[in-house]
Amino acid sequence: MSAAGDLPGAKPPGEELHEVRLTVNGEVRTVRVPARRLLSDCLRHDLGLTGTHVGCEHGVCGACTVLLDGAPVRSCLLLAVSAEGASITTVEGLAEPGSGLSPVQQAFRECHGLQCGFCTPGFLTTITAGLRENPDPDDGQAREMIGGNLCRCTGYQNILASVHRAAELMRAAAPAGPA
């Protein structure tokens, strides 16, 4: 553990550290990290947010997807230092505090959209942003939405069902808009 007053962040000998300010799940966090620290590692190791999973670590699997200023990105393909000043939402930040599961999380539970759960944080963040952009995807659009994320358990069918169910839940929860 770091001494009192120290910012979180490990210091390998001789490596220059950079102070990085991030708004993570609505909370301003400051870390001191070397330039080479991947955002995924910064979230997990420096900030203790282990909900973001690291699968392939080269941008293929999508497990580490987080929202950067609202848009899904691979946190393993970003240097934390380069995200200075950004607002980041991880899987931990999807549900409003005290309000239970988010609609996408609820849909995954209802539709059995996960088995081992390793890929799930990446799907949840991706679909949360995807439904914000397109609240009523058809089947093709739902497939396209999750096309950049790998799941080795479910065979994707239940994840697709979860996308549609989440859209339904969100529509039901939204106040009736203009016709």
Place this chain on the structure above:
Amino acid sequence: MKPRPVGYTRPESVAEALVALATVDAEAKVLAGGQSLVPLMSMRLASPDVLVDINRLTELSYVRVADGQVCVGALARHTDVLTSKAAAAAQPLLGKALRFVAHPAIRNRGTTVGSIVHADPAGEMPAVLALLSGEVRVASAAGERSIPAGEFFLGPLESDVQPGELALEVRFPVRPAAAGTALAGTGFAEISRRRGDYAVCGVAVLAWLGTDGSVGGARAAYLSVGPAPVVVDLTDAVAGHGADAASFPAAARLARARLAPGADMHATVAYRRHLAGVLTERALAEAVADAREKAAA
């Protein structure tokens, strides 16, 4: 799977970035979207000494149409180009190709200029730039220069951007010179093993109509079949053949004869050459239909 220690500087302006690139006495790499550079660093296939992070240079995050060119600044993300209505109206090939560039999460961060400077022979946007005979504007502390696409791609992951230089902008012609004043259309086709993955083979096609409405000519730029984008003039195979599909197999034969693809774990030479022909027909059909639609409008 972690990058080695690396120096880091984050200039606030192009002028500052050029000073940084000029004064670094070690191997410096420009970091824009990092969607190719960061994984290469993680795999230690790239080991720059210093990163010059240009993510603060918002003056370069534009996509605009000016002087008959779609101008894309070095900090414009693929998504910015893909969602630009002005760019889509001026040069629809950009959108047709960008949909094949990885996945939305990658396109949200990766930059179009970055993917061109990265010069991956499997990249879609280098092929588009080569097909349209666009250019790359680069700057260094010594001044600016423009590099035509034909001289820009030197080999796999090697472009003509020199140490100390920063690519500022890529320009895609709205009306490529190859088509002259003729009505032209574009098409793009690609085969990858998984959606969003690197192309096993891909092609961008520009086709234009003669004054009598028949196909006047066509050219194609291929990805994943050589060390850099390979441009093939298909005019001999298609010119004067009307606008029906009759000449498309001849174009495919011409492409297969001209290309010398390599083999890798995903495709043999013969399979890749076969794909090049099939994809030539598809993209050519799309381009000719596109041109005829414009003619009918």
